[in-house]
Amino acid sequence: MIKEVRETFNDNFKQEYYNSLKNDLAQTVGEPCAFRISETPFFISKELKQEVFDACDSIIEQLWKIDFGEIRKKFIPKELQSPSTLGNPHFLAIDFGLCDDGQGGIAPKLIELQSFPSLFMYQSLLGNAFLKNYPQIPKEGFHFYFNDLNDISYLADLKRVIIGDDQPEHVVLLEIYPEKQKTRMDFWATKQALGIEVLCLTKVIKEGKKLFYEKDGKKIQINRIYNRVILDELLQMPDLKTDFNLTDDVDVEWVSHPDWFFMISKCIMPLLTHKNIPQSFYLNDFPKDLDLANYVLKPLFSFAGKGINLNPTFKFIEGIKDKHNYILQSKVKYAPIIKTPSGANSKVELRILYTWNDTNNRLMPVINLTRMNKGDLINVSYLSNDDWVGSSISFFED
Known part of the structure; x- marks a missing residue:
């Protein structure tokens, strides 16, 4: 440019x-x-x-x-x-x-x-x-x-947002098998810079409405969750065994709330x-004279479909049952x-x-x-x- x-x-x-x-x-x-x-x-x-x-x-x-x-x-x-x-x-x-x-x-x-x-x-x-x-x-x-x-003020801003007024040991970056995620470099960098733990969802301990994790044989309460778990990705793992779900009513502060x-x-x-x-339209409410050649079909969330269709047709759209979970967007x-x-x-x-x-x-x-x-x-x-x-x-x- x-x-x-x-x-x-x-x-x-x-x-x-x-x-x-x-x-x-x-x-x-x-x-x-x-x-x-x-x-x-x-x-x-x-x-x-x-x-x-x-x-x-x-x-x-x-x-x-x-x-x-x-x-x-x-x-x-x-x-x-x-x-x-x-x-x-x-x-x-x-x-x-x-x-x-x-x-x-x-x-x-x-x-x-x-x-x-x-x-x-x-x-x-x-x-x-x-x-x-x-x-x-x-x-x-x-x-x-x-x-x-x-560099200094940016780090201070992230500390303010992610840690808030709490102590780093009571704040965790939460993911599903973080060591397997492609974005894990960001997790390790965040841990180094902020001093918070990177925690797998399967390692969270739930006791009533309180959450904990173990470190060096010590159980530490979680007060604040820097949430990196994508719920619709989690839904594709029905056999995942956890004590805690993102939809549970628990005593934590979310950064940000999952919803x-x-x-x-x-x-x-x-x-x-x-x-x-x-221009975008919901798939269950779009003009029927729309020239689909100029639009791309996108699922709102991955649990609603398998991905983007760059060349949608009316026949393909007719076969979609959950049309409310898609949009048509101008190419x-x-x-x-x-x-x-x-x-x-x-x-x-x-x-x-x-x-x-x-x-x-x-x-x-x-x-x-x-x-x-x-x-x-x-x-x-x-x-x-x-x-x-x-x-x-x-x-x-x-």
Whole structure:
């Protein structure tokens, strides 16, 4: 997006820089990353930055006009609702595809949004690893943090949100078999930085309404859960043996409450309007004269279907029984905007990450996550067999 910065980066790229970056990250957390890291960050101009945050501000403003009580009843089966106090959503991720605007330019288009924690600690490590190992990255005038945050204040913000007023030993990062998750690098980085335990759901001890875990032969009470368990993933493990379920009524503080995962998600996209938001319809309520060639079919949650259908047909739709669990979303055309040594340019998806700020009583942007690919789906699970694709971060022009 910034021609001179991209050209300087590409002209001075060396494979040894990339190898050093990966080695740095592996040494920091104790193992190599389980997903592919791109060779390059992305550089975003002031103009594109402004357009991205104008869209983000509009989305967040519209969020608080939604009746989430009604959304909760409509989209979360009663048996999957957690009885714990809902509270505020501690996290928000807003995903944009950087797309061809049809006029030779680039426009951010909303792909999805999710009130669930992403790779907050890993992204900080990745941004600093790029700065450390790539001398051609500008050291001034570009930042991957937002709101004037730096390494120290960003870590303080995560401590405030995740640990709160509690002691680290009473706070756990909860996952299902965390050592097997592709995102585990973020878990280990979070443990190192915050001093909290990474705990498998199967290791939680429940006594009445209180939760505990064992460490060094000592039973420690859990007061606060930094929740990384995705409930619809858990539902695909019916034989998993646990003392505790996310839907139990227990004396803990959730960061964030499990129900926010469902309530701020693709399920509200048909309710949002903005020039950077593709038109969406619920599958059980869409115009019958819709040209499906211009739409993609998406399940709201993975327990509702097996994935995205890029080329839905009326016949295929007729065979879906739980139509309320799907949306049709207007297709967007990702722009191949990152020049790469191979000649095939990479496409970009940009995720703006927010944390809840009690002082301002609102969600505030803190850092970003960027993904690159050369195929149809921008996802580290669907990478093309190429280089200059994968997990990355964007540096925004001041």
